[in-house]
Amino acid sequence: MLIATWNVNSIRTRLSQIIDWINQVNPDILCLQETKVIDDSFPIEPFKKLGYSIEVYGQKSYNGVAIISKIKAKNVKKGFLDFRNSDQNIGIFLNQKRLISADINGIKIINVYVPNGSSLGSDKFEYKINWLNCLASFLDEQEKETELICLMGDFNIAPTYLDIHDPKKYEGGIMASDIERSTLNNVLKERLIDSFRIFEKNTGHWSWWDYRNNAYELNKGWRIDHIYVSKELSSKLKSCVIDSSPRENLRPSDHVPVMIDINLNDTNLDFFEDEDNFFEI
């Protein structure tokens, strides 16, 4: 079973590229971020024709998330609206469409577009930290429903220096600060693990290249798109790969897809019991 995440930076601009990629890869579940469209204008027909059902949570111009799935999603939740047992003030998060979750094939799929945060100390940075803390509370609730959890999306955080092409230049700055990493760790706690790092321990693997300064041609990238899985789900993981090929397209998204392959019949807890698979700051 293939589960993928992709920040497409506008569903309407990228539609044909996404359809092409689906035809090549045939994912079972595809989580999209930065769709940048209201729900009524989301182009659902091309996905329906390929046999997918679609759940969308979008807005005009900015943000927006969607779940494309061969198996119809159940228990769909949009934003932080559906959980009540938190002391966080979710009011300020209601107008930015950054989270959609659903139960698919017994797995709780949580698709997020984490705020960028602009720069350390800015209002947007505070928003990013508060949003992540709210996500932690959301997960506290969701993990009561199932042990099979898959949290994925654009996190706008490089988990370690290995995930930045030039750590000397960028460590400590936006997407690479201690406070962002520790806040992300508070979301993951001991319950979620970075799928990609189970299979790849080295640097040099990126999911995002800035449009500016010829970053892709110079391979100056970051790994900021992640798929985190719970212990129960990690025991069924077969692979996690970043498919950088769509970055070669004409007018590409600045992000590329990340995907995992799981076998729901397998159980192997070795990944989770290896402490090296948890990052530390």
Add this chain to the structure above:
DNA sequence: ATGGCAGAAGCATTCTGA
């Protein structure tokens, strides 16, 4: 400190992203 590029809104230029 600023700009570099891209998308959306909407029609010149601004806002936002990362």
